[in-house]
Amino acid sequence: MKIAVLLRPVPDPVEELELSDDGTDLDRDFLGYVLNEFDDHALEEALLLKDETGAEVSVWALGTADEVDQILYTALAKGADRACKLGDDLGALDSRAQATLFADALGDEAPDLILTGVQAADELVGQVAVLVASALDLPHVEVVVGTEPVDGGIRVTKEFWGGITGDYQVALPAVLGIQAAREAPRYVAVSRVRQAQQEGNLEERDVTAPEPAPGVKVVEMRIPEAGEGAEMIEGDEAAAADAIVEILRRAGVA
Amino acid sequence: MSDNVLVITEHLEGEPTEISFELIALGRRLAADLGGQVEVLVAGDGAAAMADRFGGADTVLVVDDARLDGFDPEGHPRVAAAVVEARNPKVVLVPYTSEGMDVASELAARTDLPLVSYCKDVRAADGLAATCQLYAGKIEADVEVEGDRAVFAVLSGAAPAADGMSGGAGAVETVDVGVDLPGRVQALGFTQPEAGDVDITAQDVLVVVGRGIESEDNIAEAEELAEALGGAVAASRPVVDQGWLPKTRQVGKSGLTVKPKVYLALGVSGAPEHVEGMRDAATIIAVNTDPQAPIFGVAHYGWVGDLFDLVPELLERVES
Ligand SMILES: Cc1cc2nc3c(=O)[nH]c(=O)nc-3n(C[C@H](O)[C@H](O)[C@H](O)COP(=O)(O)OP(=O)(O)OC[C@H]3O[C@@H](n4cnc5c(N)ncnc54)[C@H](O)[C@@H]3O)c2cc1C
Numbered sequence: 001m002k003i004a005v006l007l008r009p010v011p012d013p014v015e016e017l018e019l020s021d022d023g024t025d026l027d028r029d030f031l032g033y034v035l036n037e038f039d040d041h042a043l044e045e046a047l048l049l050k051d052e053t054g055a056e057v058s059v060w061a062l063g064t065a066d067e068v069d070q071i072l073y074t075a076l077a078k079g080a081d082r083a084c085k086l087g088d089d090l091g092a093l094d095s096r097a098q099a100t101l102f103a104d105a106l107g108d109e110a111p112d113l114i115l116t117g118v119q120a121a122d123e124l125v126g127q128v129a130v131l132v133a134s135a136l137d138l139p140h141v142e143v144v145v146g147t148e149p150v151d152g153g154i155r156v157t158k159e160f161w162g163g164i165t166g167d168y169q170v171a172l173p174a175v176l177g178i179q180a181a182r183e184a185p186r187y188v189a190v191s192r193v194r195q196a197q198q199e200g201n202l203e204e205r206d207v208t209a210p211e212p213a214p215g216v217k218v219v220e221m222r223i224p225e226a227g228e229g230a231e232m233i234e235g236d237e238a239a240a241a242d243a244i245v246e247i248l249r250r251a252g253v254a
Numbered sequence: 255m256s257d258n259v260l261v262i263t264e265h266l267e268g269e270p271t272e273i274s275f276e277l278i279a280l281g282r283r284l285a286a287d288l289g290g291q292v293e294v295l296v297a298g299d300g301a302a303a304m305a306d307r308f309g310g311a312d313t314v315l316v317v318d319d320a321r322l323d324g325f326d327p328e329g330h331p332r333v334a335a336a337v338v339e340a341r342n343p344k345v346v347l348v349p350y351t352s353e354g355m356d357v358a359s360e361l362a363a364r365t366d367l368p369l370v371s372y373c374k375d376v377r378a379a380d381g382l383a384a385t386c387q388l389y390a391g392k393i394e395a396d397v398e399v400e401g402d403r404a405v406f407a408v409l410s411g412a413a414p415a416a417d418g419m420s421g422g423a424g425a426v427e428t429v430d431v432g433v434d435l436p437g438r439v440q441a442l443g444f445t446q447p448e449a450g451d452v453d454i455t456a457q458d459v460l461v462v463v464g465r466g467i468e469s470e471d472n473i474a475e476a477e478e479l480a481e482a483l484g485g486a487v488a489a490s491r492p493v494v495d496q497g498w499l500p501k502t503r504q505v506g507k508s509g510l511t512v513k514p515k516v517y518l519a520l521g522v523s524g525a526p527e528h529v530e531g532m533r534d535a536a537t538i539i540a541v542n543t544d545p546q547a548p549i550f551g552v553a554h555y556g557w558v559g560d561l562f563d564l565v566p567e568l569l570e571r572v573e574s
Contacts (some may be wrong), residue, residue: 008501013523016546017392026393030456036570041495098404099365118355125399125446126369130359139438141327143508144354155442158327160266160352160567163447163501166324172439177355178497179508215368221388223546230540230550240557241567244518247555251537253459254484254572 001055001149001172004109006102006116006128008077009033009065013121017223024218028092033065035074038117042179044116045147047079048222053149056081056225060128062101063088070193074204077146077192087207090208095123097210105205106141107136118177127176127214140172142177159251255403257290261311262334262351262361264325267444268300270307273349273410278310278418280408283490284345284378285312292422293341297333298322302428305556316428318402321435325353328439336366338365343403343426345349350407350504352508358407363531371407372526391548410507410530419503427554428485452460452486458515459485462505462532463493466521466542466561470498475565476520490514490522506531520561 011017012034015158037074046057059075061068063085072083086105090177091103106114115128133140145165146157159179161164170176233243249254259281263274268331274294281292291312296304312366315337315405316358322329334357342387349359350371362369373425374394382399384406411536448449463473473487480487487503503510507527517535521526524540524547532538533552540553550556557564 007535011389013390013392014544016544017389026389037492051382059308089341103353110564124371124386124388124395126362126371131363134363135361139436139501140356140360143352159507160325160444162510163508164444164503166444167442168327169440169442174438180491183404184496189278213368214400216370217398217400218395219398222394222396222477222552223392224394224548227494228551230556231551232550235568237559237563240541240559240564241571244555244557244564244568245571246537247537248459248483248516248572253485253516 001049001053001113002079002111003049003055003057003113003115004106005043005046005057005059005080006114006132007043007059007071008037008098008120008128009061009067009071010118010121011038019221019223023220024091025221033067036120036180038073038119040185041181042080042115042117042178043075043080044183044185045178047186048182049147049149050079052246057085057252058082058192060084060102060105062086062090062093062098064090064093069104070203073194074188074193075202076196077188078186082203083201084151084203084205086205087209090209095120095126095128096131096213099128099135100210101207103127103132105207106132113172114175115178118179124223128177128179138173138175140175140177141168141170142181144176145180147176152171156229162163255342257269257288257506258341258343259285259288259290259292259345259347260338260341260359261292261294262346262348263294263308264281264349264351264442265296265298265304268325270304271349271351272415273351275415275418276311276410276413277347277408279413279415280376281347282418282421283374283413286345287378290344295334295337295344297330306424309420310421310422311424313473313533314424314425314426315395317431318428319519324441324444326439327356329435331357331364332433332435332441333431334361335364336433337429340429340431345376345382345403346405347376348405348407350409354447358405362405367403367405368399368401369405369407370399373406373408374412376406376408376412387526390523391529392546409526411533425472436463450500452503454486454488454505454508458537459483460514460517461485461491461513461520462488462517462522464490464520464522465492467479467493470496473498479565479569479572482569490528519549519553522549523547524552525549
């Protein structure tokens with residue numbers, strides 16, 4: 001089985017976000033990027049399948065941020081067999097453009113399974129997993145929390161809500177949007193990543209970013225006012241504890 | 255093209271979901287601005303039996319097809335796309351849920367319509383526009399649709415479900431869209447969650463730990479606090495995905511919806527998928543080191559600071 005995992009860098013959620021001067025995008029000049037957390041789960045699920053079946057795992061990322069090389073080398077260090085970077089300095093791309101580039105690259109590769117995260121924080125115009133499936137005319141299942149290879153395909157568990165799940169048997173090739181891997185994503189030592197970097201087995205391919213599809217235009221971005229509507233408690237932890245105990249009392253629970 | 259709004263409804267085991275009615279309520283508002291009607295699509299095996307539940311719509315389009323057993327990630331988007339082609343609505347509303355995630359993008363791709371995701375509001379008075387929550391709730395974006403038709407994937411809470419339950423003609427129309435279904439995805443059945451040791455939906459007090467709790471060992475302190483308050487510990491998704499607490503303790507979109515008297519959130523950022531499950535709690539207190547954390551947008555009270563500094567202080571006071 002050949003598994004391709006699509007990895008997307010997203011602005012680091014622990015960093016403070018700032019807006020560009022015209023207020024229609026993030027100020028990306030000093031923004032740090034990290035791997036989209038759901039893509040990390042997609043990679044983990046692929047590596048679990050590799051452990052179980054000996055599948056070949058390739059990882060793919062678009063050159064939309066400086067951190068992409070690091071993300072791909074980390075995946076190699078974790079156990080991916082191949083890593084491929086598509087384009088360089090592409091700038092921020094919407095999910096439709098990302099899906100187009102991924103679908104173009106994967107068409108010839110013909111993987112049996114394409115995995116990526118269920119969503120990414122910057123996905124304004126659609127689910128990359130489903131858009132890639134649509135472009136390649138493959139079946140898709142979103143919000144997957146587990147897979148099991150079976151004769152003639154793969155069994156997947158899709159999460160609905162309230163803890164309800166549904167099981168599906170999916171014919172291959174197929175695209176899955178992974179919500180959570182069966183196990184928490186594995187860690188890898190920095191030294192292993194550095195080693196992968198030194199080995200330098202990064203394939204690079206030229207791609208050209210498609211013209212942004214007309215349709216949806218951001219007219220304004222805002223950082224919602226923190227604590228809008230909330231009463232913010234001032235002071236140190238002792239003052240905060242006093243205030244919170246008072247709130248608990250008023251709510252009748254302390 | 256019509257001036258109508260088409261709402262793609264969803265249902266599980268014969269029961270329409272709450273968000274379906276929220277979108278009908280939103281659809282009624284949009285249809286009033288567009289001078290059109292609200293049509294809803296109810297698709298699935300046994301869909302006809304649910305048609306009378308949609309009195310909030312003007313027209314209920316029923317696709318009752320035995321091949322659409324449960325939710326079909328391959329069939330449902332195809333049926334929705336065929337109905338959009340046949341009815342030509344101006345606006346299509348899809349719930350941004352587990353099902354909607356399989357439907358919205360494929361529907362947009364098949365019908366070549368623009369799609370806007372993560373919508374918390376949609377407007378139609380002056381061209382089509384929406385407000386979207388991006389970056390896990392840290393950024394709000396106002397977007398405009400450049401053409402005059404679009405698909406919107408809408409988060410829960412955009413309009414009150416009660417407003418979508420009645421008020422329309424509810425005329426039922428059976429449609430035969432005759433789509434061909436390749437049958438590459440086969441439903442094998444649903445699994446209900448196992449009952450947990452603690453029912454977090456029945457608690458007056460929830461001490462809720464997010465990724466800020468950092469390790470499984472640190473949960474003990476939160477347990478102690480919850481116990482002292484006569485409540486229980488609940489968690490955000492990453493804490494459950496790490497295996498630190500059972501799934502039955504998860505609050506949010508794919509977990510449980512809770513409405514305790516007090517919701518004390520420790521190191522929870524307040525992503526939309528989490529907020530969905532807790533925003534109706536009577537008193538929400540949030541503790542977070544990041545003053546920008548979206549949780550402060552839904553909290554009634556907030557403190558910017560380190561949970562590990564606060565919890566011992568709280569314990570000391572509550573236990574004495
Ligand atoms: C389809 C789908 C369904 C989902 N369903 C759910 C769901 O049911 N429930 C759910 O919760 N999520 C759900 N999610 C995930 C959701 O998108 C977020 O990833 C998740 O809610 C984030 O959890 P968190 O707030 O604990 O972690 P983070 O977003 O990482 O936030 C951790 C917070 O802790 C703060 N912090 C760190 N250290 C400290 C400290 N010492 N003291 C105080 N604060 C600190 C940080 O500032 C940060 O704000 C779902 C996602 C998808 C795509």
